[in-house]
Every structure is written in structure tokens, then in C-alpha cells.
Amino acid sequence: MELTRRDRQRAATVAEIKAAARKLLVEGGASSVGLRAVARELGLSAPALYRYFGSHEDLISALIADLYDELTDALVALRDGDPEADLGDKLFLIAGGLRDWALAHPAEFGLLFGAPVPNPDADDHELTPGHLAAMRFAAVFKELVAQIYQQQPFPHPAEDELGPELLAQLRRKSEFFDGMPAGAVYLSLTYWTRLYGLICMEVFGQLHWAFEDAGAYFQAQLFEIGEALGLDCPVPD
Amino acid sequence: MELTRRDRQRAATVAEIKAAARKLLVEGGASSVGLRAVARELGLSAPALYRYFGSHEDLISALIADLYDELTDALVALRDGDPEADLGDKLFLIAGGLRDWALAHPAEFGLLFGAPVPNPDADDHELTPGHLAAMRFAAVFKELVAQIYQQQPFPHPAEDELGPELLAQLRRKSEFFDGMPAGAVYLSLTYWTRLYGLICMEVFGQLHWAFEDAGAYFQAQLFEIGEALGLDCPVPD
DNA sequence: TCGCCAGAGTGAACACCGTTAACAGTTAAC
DNA sequence: GTTAACTGTTAACGGTGTTCACTCTGGCGA
Numbered sequence: 001m002e003l004t005r006r007d008r009q010r011a012a013t014v015a016e017i018k019a020a021a022r023k024l025l026v027e028g029g030a031s032s033v034g035l036r037a038v039a040r041e042l043g044l045s046a047p048a049l050y051r052y053f054g055s056h057e058d059l060i061s062a063l064i065a066d067l068y069d070e071l072t073d074a075l076v077a078l079r080d081g082d083p084e085a086d087l088g089d090k091l092f093l094i095a096g097g098l099r100d101w102a103l104a105h106p107a108e109f110g111l112l113f114g115a116p117v118p119n120p121d122a123d124d125h126e127l128t129p130g131h132l133a134a135m136r137f138a139a140v141f142k143e144l145v146a147q148i149y150q151q152q153p154f155p156h157p158a159e160d161e162l163g164p165e166l167l168a169q170l171r172r173k174s175e176f177f178d179g180m181p182a183g184a185v186y187l188s189l190t191y192w193t194r195l196y197g198l199i200c201m202e203v204f205g206q207l208h209w210a211f212e213d214a215g216a217y218f219q220a221q222l223f224e225i226g227e228a229l230g231l232d233c234p235v236p237d
Numbered sequence: 238m239e240l241t242r243r244d245r246q247r248a249a250t251v252a253e254i255k256a257a258a259r260k261l262l263v264e265g266g267a268s269s270v271g272l273r274a275v276a277r278e279l280g281l282s283a284p285a286l287y288r289y290f291g292s293h294e295d296l297i298s299a300l301i302a303d304l305y306d307e308l309t310d311a312l313v314a315l316r317d318g319d320p321e322a323d324l325g326d327k328l329f330l331i332a333g334g335l336r337d338w339a340l341a342h343p344a345e346f347g348l349l350f351g352a353p354v355p356n357p358d359a360d361d362h363e364l365t366p367g368h369l370a371a372m373r374f375a376a377v378f379k380e381l382v383a384q385i386y387q388q389q390p391f392p393h394p395a396e397d398e399l400g401p402e403l404l405a406q407l408r409r410k411s412e413f414f415d416g417m418p419a420g421a422v423y424l425s426l427t428y429w430t431r432l433y434g435l436i437c438m439e440v441f442g443q444l445h446w447a448f449e450d451a452g453a454y455f456q457a458q459l460f461e462i463g464e465a466l467g468l469d470c471p472v473p474d
Numbered sequence: 475t476c477g478c479c480a481g482a483g484t485g486a487a488c489a490c491c492g493t494t495a496a497c498a499g500t501t502a503a504c
Numbered sequence: 505g506t507t508a509a510c511t512g513t514t515a516a517c518g519g520t521g522t523t524c525a526c527t528c529t530g531g532c533g534a
Contacts, residue, residue, distance in 0.1 A: 282513060
């Protein structure tokens with residue numbers, strides 16, 4: 001018990017600030033969540049927020065981390081919700097869940113996945129909480145794909161089909177994918193790449209010149225990339 | 238000859254302004270290209286720019302249109318550069334060219350493709366010059382795919398494999414694709430979706446946790462999606 | 475219980491931003 | 505040659521993130 005009364009008050013205020021920031025984000029997009037606007041939202045002066053966050057960017061980073069955690073929790077709940085579902089069903093579930101969350105929270109999704117990610121391998125790398133939360137999020141998909149492969153290895157390209165340079169980079173990621181062979185890692189990354197690209201395009205409006213409702217297209221694509229992982233069609237509604 | 242001296246001066250100034258805006262864009266990202274900063278760049282006061290652009294947003298829109306045109310010109314030059322190349326080669330050429338341009342001009346690419354596109358079907362639709370330039374850009378890919386199909390129709394999903402809702406939306410886009418059948422339209426959109434998503438992910442850094450150099454992965458994916466259009470592997474270097 | 479100090483909050487100020495208004499000089503047109 | 509349009513200016517308004525100096529108060533150790 002090291003939580004003094006003031007610590008609890010402080011934590012509550014931090015939560016209030018992030019809640020206000022999110023409200024502004026939802027209502028007016030990323031550009032609307034300003035330091036002064038947040039302060040105004042809870043009847044404080046702008047400099048007061050500097051007691052809780054070092055800068056405006058820090059506030060946004062904390063909000064991003066929170067949103068990643070919320071999204072991750074939602075997907076985990078979806079994954080563990082139906083005990084009847086097999087691993088393939090679970091993958092379809094969370095893929096659709098990711099799309100649903102993105103469409104239901106476009107502003108939040110834009111904040112998480114729309115902004116360019118600074119290269120952490122560069123010399124100025126500092127692992128923000130947002131990076132860590134993003135890794136927890138990505139791990140949900142990674143673990144599921146790895147489990148699927150472990151349970152029923154899907155056919156994958158042979159190593160000599162991949163080309164030496166690609167092969168070397170895939171091998172380096174093999175242990176991250178629980179020791180899957182390079183060809184299987186390639187298919188896993190293809191799955192993620194296509195799913196991510198598809199959802200980003202839909203949410204960011206890059207698809208509504210072609211589809212007024214991209215849901216059917218999404219399902220078809222999901223089935224396509226699921227097939228590559230040896231999964232059956234889920235529910236062709 | 239209705240170009241008075243002042244008209245030419247004015248056009249030159251407009252070009253200067255956009256050049257300065259682009260310089261700032263390249264040097265410091267989208268957030269660095271401000272009205273005052275642009276004015277400072279060419280020794281003007283900020284309100285002077287309002288003689289040439291109605292607002293800051295108008296300036297950005299004009300810059301976007303210019304960049305689309307530049308990109309389109311580059312791809313067209315690539316397409317028409319090698320008279321020996323067949324249509325398939327040309328498609329690989331401009332796909333790689335798009336990636337190269339994106340990697341060489343990440344800030345410009347982010348401005349063109351990173352920002353959410355407002356739905357033009359909504360009631361507040363106003364066709365900006367940027368929209369028109371984007372359509373000219375997209376037409377380069379569309380025409381090439383349509384020509385490829387016309388020359389050598391690639392195998393495509395039958396209509397009953399697509400599902401009724403997806404089929405209806407694809408049919409509506411058939412005439413835009415020079416009367417291609419729905420299944421072929423589906424494959425064309427898949428091509429574009431995957432290419433676009435892939436490049437966005439690489440440029441926006443969403444891929445460098447997996448690949449330090451995504452070039453080999455890009456080539457492999459490009460071959461994959463080219464195969465679906467009945468094309469041979471270009472140059473497996 | 476007293477004293478003290480860290481924590482929380484304030485208003486003023488700085489430098490920037492997009493934008494508007496009122497004004498002056500130049501240039502083209504009638 | 506007069507006039508009107510065009511191009512530019514400075515001043516100002518309201519907005520932003522941020523820092524500084526200041527006050528007040530709650531919780532801790534002596």
C-alpha cells in the first residue's frame with residue numbers, strides 16, 4: 001500500500017485528461033485535440049496540464065498507448081470469447097474485429113495507424129509506450145498465426161523460390177515467429193500486410209471511389225488470404 | 238496572345254510560391270509548410286499570399302495537384318520509355334516506379350496518399366483539382382490493366398464465386414474498366430489494393446520492424462499479384 | 475502539533491500560426 | 505490622363521504550444 005491519497009487523485013486527473021483528449025479526438029479529429037482545448041474541457045488552465053504530461057506530444061503518445069491497449073483487449077476478448085471456435089475461426093474473428101473497430105473509431109484508428117512511424121532502428125530510437133502497446137497488439141495476430149502453423153502447417157513457398165535477399169531477411173524473423181520456416185513467415189507477413197493495407201484504405205477513404213460499402217470486398221479478400229494459410233471459408237453470408 | 242505582362246508575372250509568382258512550399262515540405266514535413274513560412278521563404282509578408290491562394294488549404298490543394306501531375310508524368314514516361322516492353326512489362330515498370338517515387342519523395346507521398354480522403358459522394362462534395370489529378374494518376378494503372386485484359390484475358394473468378402453484394406458493386410464498375418467482367422474487375426482492384434497498401438506501409442514505416450529493406454519483399458509481392466493477372470515474372474534479379 | 479516543502483494550479487508572457495482589414499504604390503485599360 | 509484593378513504593406517484578432525514566476529494547499533517528518 002504505497003498509494004497515498006494524492007497519488008490516487010493524480011491518477012484520476014490523468015485519466016480525466018486522457019478522456020477529455022479522446023472526446024475531442026472523436027468529435028473533431030486529431031487536429032482538434034490541443035493542449036488548451038483539453039484544459040478548457042475540464043476547467044483548467046493550459047499550463048496545469050504540464051504537471052501531468054511533459055508536452056502536448058507526450059499527451060498524444062499516452063493516448064495512443066491507451067487506444068492500442070483498448071484495441072488489443074477488444075481483439076483478445078473476441079479471440080477468447082467463443083470456446084467452440086478453432087484457431088482459423090479466431091483469426092477470421094479478430095481480422096473482422098480489427099476492421100469493425102477501425103470503422104467504428106475512425107479518428108482513433110487514424111491516430112494509431114495513419115501517422116508515419118519513426119524508424120526505431122535509427123540512432124534516435126526511443127521506445128515510446130505507444131511502440132510497446134503496438135507490439136502487444138501485433139503479437140495477438142502473430143501468436144495466432146504461429147499457433148495455426150504449429151497445429152496444421154500450411155503449404156508455403158520453398159526457400160529457393162524466395163530469392164536470397166528476401167530469404168535472409170525472413171530467416172532473421174523466424175525466431176520471432178516461433179521458429180516457423182522462412183516460407184511460412186513470408187505468408188504470415190503477407191497476411192498481415194494485406195489485412196492492414198485493406199483496412200487502412202477503407203478507413204482513410206481510399207476505396208470509396210470503387211465501393212460504397214467495402215464489406216463484401218473485405219470478406220472476399222479475407223477469404224483469399226485465409227486460404228493461403230490453409231483455412232476454410234468462414235461464413236459466406 | 239492574351240497573356241499580358243502581369244499575367245506572366247503572376248504565373249511565375251504562383252510557381253515560386255508552390256516551389257517554396259514544396260521545399261519546406263521536403264525539408265520539414267507537411268507540418269512545416271505554413272503560410273507564413275512560405276511567405277518568409279520568398280521575402281514576402283504572409284497576407285501577400287492571399288492574392289494568389291484563397292487560403293492555406295487552397296495552397297496545399299494546389300501543391301497536391303502539382304505533385305499528382307508530376308508523379309503521373311513520371312509513370313507515363315516510364316510506361317512509354319521502352320518500346321520493346323510489352324504491356325506486362327509496362328505494368329511492372331510503373332508499379333516499381335511508383336514505389337521508387339514514393340521512397341525518393343516520402344514527404345510528398347505522405348501528402349498525396351497519407352491524408353484521409355473526404356468522401357466525394359457525401360453532400361459536401363466538391364471536386365478539388367487534387368481529386369482530378371488523382372483520377373488522372375489512377376487512370377494510368379486502370380488503362381494498362383484494361384489493355385492487358387483486352388490483349389490476353391486473364392483467368393478470373395466466376396460471377397457465382399463472388400457473392401451477390403460484391404458482384405453488384407463490381408458490375409457497377411465494369412464500364413469504368415472498359416467493360417471487363419466482374420471477376421476481372423475484382424482482380425484489377427485486388428492488384429491496386431495490394432500495390433497501394435504495400436507501398437504505403439513501407440513508406441510510412443509500418444514495415445521496417447520486419448524488413449530493413451523491403452525491396453525484395455516488394456518484388457516478391459509484385460510477382461505474386463502479377464501472376465494473378467497472367468503475367469510472367471519480370472526480372473528475378 | 476508545528477513547520478516545511480513538494481505538488482497543483484494560476485495569470486502573464488513569448489513566439490508562432492491562419493486570417494482579415496485598412497492602406498499605399500504600381501500597372502494596365504479606357 | 506484618369507481610373508480602376510492588382511500587388512504589396514503593416515496592424516490586429518484569436519488561436520496554438522510552452523515557459524516563468526507566483527500562490528495556495530495538503531501531507532509528511534520532527
